[in-house]
Amino acid sequence: MREAALREALTDDWTMFEEDATEELRHGICVSNLAYCVAKQYGLYEDQCHELAVAGMLHDIGKLRVSGYLYGRDEDTLNIEEMKYVRMHPRLGYETLIRYDFSDDILESILYHHENYDGSGYPENLAGDQIPIGARVLRVCDTYAALTSDRPYRRAFDRQTAMELMIEEVKNFDMKVFLAFQTVIHDEELQHKWAPGSFRVGIAELE
């Protein structure tokens, strides 16, 4: 049962995290909501959309395994040694979650959520349609959620600026997914479904 596995994974692994995980959870919720909406807009089946909501919640769980190397830092300011550990987190997340009852689609979405469409990502430098569709959706949603959040060294970008920055890096994204994402972001009717604070898909109660 996916919900049971999600709760178990969150309870076992997130509570191991010695630092305050509030921001990580908030980011997970944002990516989860957005991934659900983008998958829906893209035309995936309801079951796939729901699975992506689960994957969005858990996509960075592997960072907990490297948190000792990264405490108080942010991915954008890491040195090369630290970057090596950051680059391990998709596989570490996959290895953590494979112990639970998650589908292959969820596990692969998490394993490949830092692959870029042009082949410049990690961990395996997959390109184009080699990257599972779920991972291509997460890549876009994760980037937007990160840009529109405060970081220790910068304030959150507004929607327009975040969109411009993503267009500059559009080589990283599946264009069809990116277009679905743009539709979701610009559709005021959909805002309440993905905006922070609205946990719509009912996969976990975190408060």
Ligand SMILES: [Fe+2]
């Ligand atoms: Fe990540």
